[in-house]
Amino acid sequence: MQVNDRRPRTAGMAVRGRPRRRDVLRGMAVGTGALAAPAWLTACSDESTSGPTASGEPQRGGTIRMGGAGGGATDSIDAHKPVTKLDIARVHQLYEPLLIRDATFELVPMAAESVEPNKELTVWTARIREGLTFHDGRPVRPEDVIATYQRILDPKTTASGAQLLSFLDPANGMRKVDSRTVEFQLERPSALFLDAISEYFQGIVPEDYDPKNPIGSGPFAYESFDPGEQSVFTRNDEYWREGEPYIDELVIIDFPDDTARVNALLGGQVEAIESVPYGQISTVENNGDFTLLTSESGNWNPFTMRVDAEPFSDVRVRQAMRLLVDRQQMIDVVLVGNGAIANDIYCPGDPCYNDSLPQREQDIDQARSLLAQAGQEGLQVQLTTSPVAQGIVEAATVFAEQARAAGVDVQLNKVDTGVFYGDDYLSWPFAQDFWGTRSFLAQVAQGSLPGSPFNETHWEDPEFIDLVEAAEREPDQNKRCTLIQDAQEIEYDSGGHIIWGFINLVDAHSTSVAGLEPNVAGHALDRYGFRHAWLAS
Secondary structure: OOOOOOOOOOOOOOOOOOHHHHHHHHHEEEOOOOOOOOOOOOOOHHHEEEOOOOOOOOOOEEEEEEEEEEEEOOOOOOOOOOOOHHHHHHHHHHHOEEEOOOOOOEEOOOOOEEEEEEEOOOOOEEEEEEEEOOOOOOOOOOOHHHHHHHHOOHHHHOOOOHHHHOOOOOOOOOOEEEEOOEEEOOOOOOOOHHHHHHOOOHOOOOOOOOOOEEEEEEEOOEEEEEEEOEEEEEEEEEOOOOOOOOEEEEEEEEEOOHHHHHHHOOOOOOOOOOOOOOHHHHHOOOOEEEEEEEEEEEEEOOOEEEOOOOOOOOOOHHHHHHHOOOOHHHHHHHHHOOOOEEEOOOOOOOOOOOOOOOOOOOOHHHHHHHHHHHHOOOOOOEEOOOOOOOHHHHHHHHHHHHHHHOOOEEEEEOOOHHOOOOOOOOOOOOOEEEEEEOOOOHHHHHHHHOOOOOOOOOOOHHHHHHHHHHHHHHOOOHHHHHHHHHHHHHHHHHOOOOOOOOEEEEEEEOOOEOOOOOOOOOOOOOOOHHOOOOOOO
16 A cells, blocks of 8 residues: 655544454555554644644745753764653654654655565565655665664664664665665564654664764754754755755754743744643743644653562552552643543553553552552652653652652652753652653563663563563454553553553744644654744745
């Protein structure tokens, strides 16, 4: 099934239930329409914005300055090692993977024009987009694609996407077929392949890639980078999308402090900001010079309990902590209504999501009982928090208040973003984090397996691992769903995440900026939004 790359943007996606097997297999070839977006992915409607927005024909020229949340001395511009929201924003400007999930969560071609499997899901063939070039004018070749994945899989790189590509032998699993075609021979069947190559941290880079002089094929080229301060990008005049990008220059500025970021927008120091603090939405909304950009999503900001560290090594404590949470109050107070209740499992947009599990609700008496059984009456714990994403610190404060009802003393350890993502990142016994919208198998590979790069709960359950591995190998969608739902039930019962809600993402920009649109796969300004943004006169 081929997709026309010039198709118009749509306002939303058709509602579908669990896909039939023939629909899934048909969607596996990208140039490929992939699966239609789930019903909750409705962010591309006109109702997702507020306030006046510039319109008319796109105009070329000018500079847009974007204020991003967080940042610090550990900022990265490496194609394959983004961690913070600002790292992610930079990656999206410079690099493009073979595929990407677009604003409606549909898989669409990027550096590739098509990717197709054999029937057994063991051999996949990618066709590079005709005429695609890097920022320095060199063509993107099969050798570059192969070298990209070899770099990601090299343990010395410590790349974010290595676990996702674990089905590839870097030495013998890829070969050049012709000047535009790469064949991937997998060591095991994998239904994860398309999602694995579509992540933002799997961008294609030249064979001689140097992260100190970063070159990609994205809409903007590297100009300068000052960690913890700002990065500057210029228009890629040879970008493959006709006419894009429209602006001459994009500047991404670090703002670790939420209030400073909002004040920079209101004061005209930037034209756009991502992650408007929920408590300040009305301030922006009531100012006629600015427009809110709201994206409904499957993003989640969990509390993370290390299952290998006391007191959370006792499953009864983990279960009790989950029962302390008044989820509706979290949505109402932390998100100011901008979200939906979650049930301690992730990826609600996955067609296999287990919505049959009983909705977990606050139960103070049961929480007390479980803590008593674990010998943890009067429990005191330290929760490390940081303003790494919208609502994180606010959620910590509300959770600490809710926990008091069961006699649990949650002491907040608020650190700046640089410290949070410093040497102790992924080691805090009790902390928080943020995650984007993914399919289940892709999310597991990133955060719930022993080899995952961001296994913040140190989760390692043999039965869960067996189910996930079987699901990845299973070509039949209905059988795969059964395996995934069984795996989700294990995490629901004994995992280390407290997943209390799915987050509406709120960005904002000046009314002089046109062309930006919501994106359910992540903040619109983290993604490729600026490639089709322009400044209206």
